Amino acid sequence: MxxxxxxxxxxxxxxxxAATVFAGGSAxxxxxxxxxxxxxxxxxxxxxxxxxxxxxxxxxxxxxxxxxxxxxxxxxxxxxxSVNPTPSRTSHNxxxxxxxxxxxxxxxxxxxxxxxxxxxxxYTPPEEAKLTIKATGNQWNWDYEYQTGDTLSFNSAILPDSDRAAAGKEDRAVYPRLLAVDNEMVVPVNTMTRVLVTATDVIHAFAMPSFGIKTDAVPGRINEVWFKAEKEGLYYGQCSELCGKDHAFMPIAIRVVSDAQYKAWAAAAKNDLPGANKALMAEVDGTNKVAAAGN
Missing domain, CATH: 1.10.287.90 (Helix Hairpins)
Structure with missing residues (x-):
């Protein structure tokens, strides 16, 4: 074995x-x-x-x-x-x-x-969580609340095509149709993260395939999952429990960044979430362009 x-x-x-090679060094x-x-x-x-x-x-x-x-x-x-006209009467062997x-x-x-x-x-995390985030499913979006000393909470919903330009997310290879959101959950790389999952209306499900996590979001109940992302990047999942007419339009996006980038984003997001997101995107995209150029 x-x-x-x-x-x-x-x-x-x-x-x-092979996948990395064909990706051409992009994010x-x-x-x-x-x-x-x-x-x-x-x-x-x-x-x-x-x-x-x-x-x-x-x-x-x-x-x-x-x-x-x-x-x-x-x-x-x-x-x-045709070749066995008289069936066998064998009862056991x-x-x-x-x-x-x-x-x-x-x-x-x-x-x-x-x-x-x-x-x-x-069901057995190897270490204590350093970051706890509460994810609340709604019809049909997610509320994220960071359980830290400073209050940080925001809503994450599917990004309409009409808002792509203003959000700086016109690259559909990175921000694909039906998966891109207006505000991603941001977490630091190599950090044990606990996600407390619940819902406000009907049963949803929080699923992130690349992290190997999936749990139901049940009104009045809190389920818990954990992950420790080892690679920086942007990861997509979806609600995985049929929850109504817009179930197919309830994506989940988690952006994994360096610890320094996360701290800068968290500090800025308390007062200006859109500005913090754009600053983080600019830094991440700039870093990836340098890496893709082979520098």
Missing amino acids: RAMRKFLASANFLAGA HAAQPAPWEINFQPAATDIMRQITWFEQYTLWFVVPITLLVLVLLAYCIWKFRA TLIEVIWTVGPVVILLCLAIPSFQLLTSQ
Whole structure:
């Protein structure tokens, strides 16, 4: 199992490296891609574990599926009516019954052990959270409240196309249609972040695929998720619980920046959120242009 884990991890690394090369050194922005069949690139350790587990289970799912297909084809051909007019009256076979009892038990154990390990990791943060943010779902936007000494709260809603120019978000590769928002949640990189999730009206769901987190936002109840983003960039998710007619227009955007950039943004956002966002965007875009130029 350890050798298989290393092999899959190496394959995942090569895939990520290839994605980085084809991205041309631009800002890392995890978002859905056309005809995508894999998970979005992992930005947290938990998401890497989820990706590994998905690849690990395929080593069981694919052979079992092929085996069942072969057995069905064999039975259809071998015992077809034209060559087997008198059906067999065999009622049982001890060897076969032992195999189809012991085999699935062994396979389920091989799946259950890493599954429980992953589940334990998801509910056991490795350290205390340094930043706590309350996310409240509304029809159809999110309220974010930073649980810090200084009050900082704002609303985040889908960005209309008519407001893109004023917000400086006309680049649809970075700020895609139906995913771009007016105010992103901003967090520092490599910082344990706790998100308290609730709702004001109906059940929503807070989901960020690249972080490997998803939890329901239930009115009158607070659910908790955590993440520690390891890569700076802009990450997109969506409400993942059918919540009304505009469910498809309720995106989630989290911008991960350096600790210095986060502190400067937080200090400015208390008094001027739009100005703080534009200043942060200018700094991030400028940094990315320098990096893309190879300097």
